[in-house]
Amino acid sequence: MELRPFTAADARSLDEVCIRTGQHGGDASQLYEEPTLLCDLYLRPYLALEPSLAFVAVRHGRPLGYIVGTADTLAFAARCENEWWPALRARHPRPADGDNSPDAQLLRRLHQGVGMETLPFLSDHPAHLHIDLLPEAQGHGMGRRLMERLFAALRERGAAGVHLGVSALNERALAFYRRMGFDTLQPQPWGEWMGRRL
Numbered sequence: 001m002e003l004r005p006f007t008a009a010d011a012r013s014l015d016e017v018c019i020r021t022g023q024h025g026g027d028a029s030q031l032y033e034e035p036t037l038l039c040d041l042y043l044r045p046y047l048a049l050e051p052s053l054a055f056v057a058v059r060h061g062r063p064l065g066y067i068v069g070t071a072d073t074l075a076f077a078a079r080c081e082n083e084w085w086p087a088l089r090a091r092h093p094r095p096a097d098g099d100n101s102p103d104a105q106l107l108r109r110l111h112q113g114v115g116m117e118t119l120p121f122l123s124d125h126p127a128h129l130h131i132d133l134l135p136e137a138q139g140h141g142m143g144r145r146l147m148e149r150l151f152a153a154l155r156e157r158g159a160a161g162v163h164l165g166v167s168a169l170n171e172r173a174l175a176f177y178r179r180m181g182f183d184t185l186q187p188q189p190w191g192e193w194m195g196r197r198l
């Protein structure tokens with residue numbers, strides 16, 4: 001498996017990775033009527049707004065995973081408000097009150113924003129990231145390689161620390177992040193915010 005910078009030709013394959021790992025690390029393709037909403041929230045804005053911080057794991061030319069992120073969560077959130085959410089909000093109406101379907105929950109996040117700008121630990125951990133590998137690419141050291149590549153790029157941009165959110169049901173990812181030097185920053189009903197210095 002190789003690691004290389006993202007190119008625009010990877011986008012469709014990375015959508016598939018995002019969907020196949022979108023339910024606590026497992027396949028989310030049957031969970032949502034419109035699973036590409038996951039990509040609109042958690043993958044595509046990074047590829048569009050921070051393409052130089054996106055790296056891809058590739059085997060025989062096929063992308064099997066990615067890491068994406070930003071060095072400055074506040075600036076990224078502001079850019080999303082101006083450049084990313086408006087078109088999506090125009091395309092997808094707000095869900096009806098009382099609709100608690102999985103799609104409605106994603107649509108609410110899309111309309112309210114994902115709240116990243118209000119986190120209390122941003123001064124120490126201004127960067128954040130998302131990492132996903134298809135099952136066939138997991139457990140071969142690629143997660144570590146992708147993390148170390150992104151950490152180096154974030155340090156070059158002057159970020160002092162990085163945070164991420166992880167579901168309590170994703171035990172594999174929790175163990176991986178601890179091994180990669182992350183500690184709990186803030187427990188949440190859904191899991192926890194974790195962070196590490198860079």
Ligand SMILES: CC(C)(COP(=O)(O)OP(=O)(O)OC[C@H]1O[C@@H](n2cnc3c(N)ncnc32)[C@H](O)[C@@H]1OP(=O)(O)O)[C@@H](O)C(=O)NCCC(=O)NCCS
Nearest residue numbers: 021025132133138139140141142143144172173175176179
């Ligand atoms: C979580 C994920 C990114 C980890 O990547 P990976 O390639 O499987 O992990 P690696 O093989 O690089 O492991 C790196 C280190 O973490 C350790 N590790 C990984 N999984 C572990 C586990 N379940 N328990 C204990 N240690 C673990 C490895 O032993 C390794 O340690 P070492 O490098 O010091 O020897 C990957 O499994 C994945 O994409 N899962 C599905 C999507 C997902 O859950 N994404 C995160 C959403 S928040």
